[in-house]
Amino acid sequence: MFRKLCYLIFFFFSAFVVIFNTSNSFLINDNSSISLVELQKIVKAFAIVKENYMKEVADNSIISNAISGMISRLDPHSSYLNADDYNDIKSVTHGEFGGLGVEVSFEENMGIKVISPLDFTPAAAAGIIPGDYIVQIDGVSTRGMPPAEAIKMMRGEPKSSVNLTLSREGHKNYINLKILRDIIKINSITCNIIDNNILYIRITQFQENTLSDMVRNLHNIVDNSTKLSGIVLDLRNNPGGLLSSAIGVSGVFLKKGSLVVYTSGRNIESCHKYFSVPEEYSINASDDLKFLPTWFKNIKMIVLVNSGSASASEIVAGAMQDHSRAKILGNKTFGKGSVQAIIPLDDSSAIKLTTSLYFTPSGRSIQATGIIPDYIVNDTLSGNLFYAQRESNLYNHIQNNKNIDNKSYNQYCDDICISKNVSDLSFEFGSPNDFQLQKAISLMLDNNL
DSSP: OHHHHOOEEEOTTSOOEEEEOOSSTTOOOGGGOOOHHHHHHHHHHHHHHHHHSSSOOOHHHHHHHHHHHHHHTTOTTOEEEOHHHHHHHHHGGGSEEEEOOEEEEEETTTEEEEEEEOTTSHHHHTTOOTTOEEEEETTEEOTTOOHHHHHHHHOOSTTOEEEEEEEOTTOSSOEEEEEEOEEEEOOOEEEEEEGGGEEEEEESOBOTTHHHHHHHHHHHHHHHSOOOOEEEEEOTTOOOBOHHHHHHHHHHHSOTTOEEEEEEESSGGGOEEEESSHHHHOTTSOOTTTTSOGGGGTSOEEEEEOTTOOTHHHHHHHHHHHTTSSEEEESOOOOOOEEEEEEEOSSSOEEEEEEEEEEOTTSOBOTTTOOOOSEEOOSBTTBBSSOOOOGGGSTTOOOOOSOOOOHHHHTTOGGGOBOOOGGGGGOOTTSTTOHHHHHHHHHHHTTOO
C-alpha cells in the first residue's frame, strides 16, 4: 500500500531522491515524545527571542527558523520546506520553469555549489561548470542564505538579468557573470543514429514524459533504420529525476521483472524493492514497453557517466552494471545514495527528511562513493574539464559505513587530470569531438565489450 501512496522524485535544485508521503506512515509514536525539560527549553528560547530581539519577529517566522535549523543540521539534503518550497518541489518535474537552468547543492559553510548546468540553458551558455561556488547573487552573499531564498533570487521573469559571483577551483579571482533568465523547457531525451549504426540516447533528466518520449523515439528508429550495431546511453550531467522514469528506462534494456534498485532504512516503511514491471514505471499500469523489440535487451550497450551523474541516473547505471547488461564508461558518478521523504506538516509546509539509503541490485550502496566505471575515461584527451565535486565533498554528508575499495579508481584519480587546453571547453555531448563518446564507439567496433 505504501508504494501506491507515494512516488519518488528528483528535486531540481539539488541532487537527491525523495518520497512524497501522503499516508500516516510518519506519524510520531509514544517513543518519539520529547522530554518536558527539553520542551521547556524550546519554549523559553522562543519567549526570549520574542520579547528581547532588537526588532519584533512574527511567531511563525521564529518557529519556521527553529524547524529549519533542527532539520538542516542533520545532513545536506534534509530541510524545512515553507509553502513556496513545497509547491516548487511538487511541480518542478513537469519540465518548465523560469530561471537559469542549473542544479545546485547548499553547504552551510561554503554557500551554493554547482552540481551541473543543464544543456542549452542560460547557465550553460554563460560558462558555469560543475564545482563552481555561487558566492553572491546580485551582490548578496550566499553564505548562510536559506536555500529557498537563493532559489527565489535566481528565478525570475524571462529576459530579466541576475548577477552571479563565482568562485572556481584554480582561479585566484572571482568570476562575475551577468545572465539573462529564460523559460527553462527541458527536453529530457534525444535519440539519433551516429557512426556505424550506433544509437545514441542522451537523457538530461528523468521527467514524467521521459519514458514515453523514449519509447516513441525508439519505435521511429526501428521503423525507419537499418539494424543497429549498438547503443550508447548518455547520462552525463544528469542529476536524476523521477524514480519511476528511471525504472522504466532500465526496463527497456533489462529483462522484465529485473530488480532495479531497493531502499533500506530504519523503519519498515522506508524499505522497498523496485522491479522493472509496469506497476513501478507506468501511472496507469499499462506496459509502455510491451511492443518494443526484445533485441533492445540484448544489443551491445555502453552507458556514459561523469561526476554530474547523480541519484536516479546512478540507479540506472548501477542496475545496468550489476546485471552485466552494459559497460559503464567515463568518470566516477556523484555518489548521491540517500532517499528523502517529503512529510507534510499541519499547514502548507513540510519537512524533507532523509529516511533511507538506496542500493543497487547486488547490494551496493553508492552513498558518497558513486558508481565506478568499467572504463575510466577523462572528458578529453588532455584530461578532465574541471575538478570533480561530489557528495563526499558536501559538508556533513552521510558516511558510507561499508569498506569500499576505491584503490583501482584512485590510480586514475580524475581530480588531478585537468585539461589545460582552452579549446577543450567548446565540445558538446554527442558531437564528433566528444572524446568519451568516441571511446565508446571504438570499444563497440573493436568488440571489446
